[in-house]
Amino acid sequence: MNNDLYFIEIIANALNSKDAETSLKQAFEQIKSLGTKPEYEQGFEQFRQFMDIVNTHTKKKETDTLNADLVSELIIDLATDGFEGSDEDKNKALRIIKSNPVWRKEYDQLVADIEQLNRGPAGIEVLVSRDNKPFKSITFTEIPGSKTIDRVTAGLYNISFASGRAIWEGELTEQTTVWARAYPGRPFDLAADTTGKKPEPTKQISLFDGDIIIHVFPSIESGSMKITINKAGDP
Secondary structure (H helix, E strand, C coil): CHHHHHHHHHHHHHHCCCCCCHHHHHHHHHHHHHHCHHHHHHHHHHHHHHHHHHHHHCCCCCCCCHHHHHHHCCCCCCCCCCCCCCCCHHHHHHHHCCCCCHHHHHHHHHHHHHHHHHHCCCCCCCCEECCCEEEEEECCCCCEEEEEEECCEEEEEEECCCCCCEEEEEECCCHHHHHHHCCCCCCCCCHHCCCCCCCCCCEEECCCCCEEEEECCCCCCCEEEEEECCCCCCC
């Protein structure tokens, strides 16, 4: 496990001990102690973020049959897939949490919050212009991911991030966008086109060591362009 998540294993080991409450107190001290070291600085900050999330959603009650701090840490461990016990023990722990409506709500909310923390930007917008005029705007909400632009005709194309950072600029001709010019004398497979199945691309452009790949496909009157982002860089 990398240093950024070093606290997960420490908490998991404490929860698996016979005296989990005492072990958790010792675990917190160990986490804090390691957090003072430069190599664990980022991990300790993530630990604090997780604790902030739990403290926000945890409502401690005197009627709880389990120690509230123990429940909070158990929720963290299960929500982050850090539980290192057997599958049977994990299922038992989940049943304990989900048996209580308040704990279950906290667990579900924490899972959603962690997913939000781990998620990249809400969207990466890519702008496409043709002959120096705005043509299309597409947004990638998941990386890796692909988006297809239709009605691509011959012209000078400029592709960039919404921030202005250039991706690619170049000319597309009818030999790359129109089937009859790309494959003279070869019949067009209309059935394949209507079902979304694309022919072999007439142009493939690999950018930034394969982080972004552009494919151009021909069709009857105009082609299409598929832009694939394999890795999110700095837009």
